[in-house]
Amino acid sequence: MEVIGFDGADVLVSLTAPEGANSEIGRIPSHEVSLRRVEHPSAIFQVGQEIDAEEIGRWGGGQLLLSARACEIPALRSFLLSIEGGQVVTGTVAGVHNFGVFVHVDGEPDGLCTGFIRLPELTWSRIDHPSEAVGTGQRITAEVIMPETRSGQVTLSLKALQEDPLVRLADHVGRLVTGPITKIVSFGVFVELAPDVEGFLHLSELTNEPVETPAHVVGEGELITVEIAEVDVRRHRVRLCAAEGRGT
Structure with missing residues (x-):
């Protein structure tokens, strides 16, 4: 296609048409002009x-x-087009940030960093920072979520290759479990039920007395016995209710 002009910061192009047909005019929006930052496409x-x-x-x-x-x-486009969603790749962690992890994917063009893992895709465990899951220089194996030619990146998931720990609890609804309170929020508490598995107990299940926050009733680290009320594997949530005798 041929550049025929500019409309503000957009680029106008003429697409080659079959013989005897009129050529079509296309538009490249300003944010689709380049992977680099440019003041104007000219x-x-x-x-x-x-x-x-x-x-x-x-x-x-x-x-x-x-x-x-x-x-x-x-070379980058060719590499990204060679990758498909669901494919398993290997690579080396290039950088760890609070918003996610950059990865040098094996086989990517020299001088580029194409892989990225968002915080929720690092582990099934609840973590506050990606550094709790991986470190710079670490070799990893991940599943491809999506290669994206427009961003020049391939989004990856470590979690996709890990067993969802909730699967082990799917048939435990109705059972009583004792575990420590791991986090207190304004409307309830999280309770550790097993390694890498937490459930949520609403404030209304802690006490029938009017209180402003769960901290008026329980403390972080305190052991509490709860009943597993629901295991939602699809949304990765466990709902808890008070064991008999609690909340009265």
């Missing part, structure tokens, strides 16, 4: 220049929308 594109871009959809009026950044680095 800094990297010129009118008359032939470029590659990936189709991403159409506006309400029917105009074709394209992404040039998805094709900006051919």
Whole structure:
């Protein structure tokens, strides 16, 4: 396709049409121009220049929308297109941040870091920071959630390759369990039921007396006996209720 002009910070292109047909005008929105930060697309594109871009959809009026950044680095695009969701890959942790983990995926182009793991995809355990699950330089095996040519990244999951510990509790509804209170929030408490498994007990199950917070009734670390009321494996939640004699 050929760059034919600019509309503000967007790029207008003409797509090659079959012989005898009219060419179509496409638009590359400003945020789809490049993986790099540029003040204006004229800094990297010129009118008359032939470029590659990936189709991403159409506006309400029917105009074709394209992404040039998805094709900006051919080696990166080729690598990402070779990966599929559900595929298992290996790599090395490149950086650990409070919002997630960057990973050098084996086989990625030199000089790039393509893998990313969001905090919820690190482990089934409740953690406050990714550093509790992995460390920089650590070798990992993960499952691909989705390769994304437009962002130049592949989102990964460590949790997908780990057994969901709630599966072991699925047939334990109605049983009594004693465990420590691990966290107190304004409307209830979390109780450790087994390694990497917590359940939630609502404030109303702790006492029938009017109190402002659970901290007026129990303390963190205190052992408490509860009944497993519900195990929701799909949403990864365990609902607890008071054992007989508690909450009165």
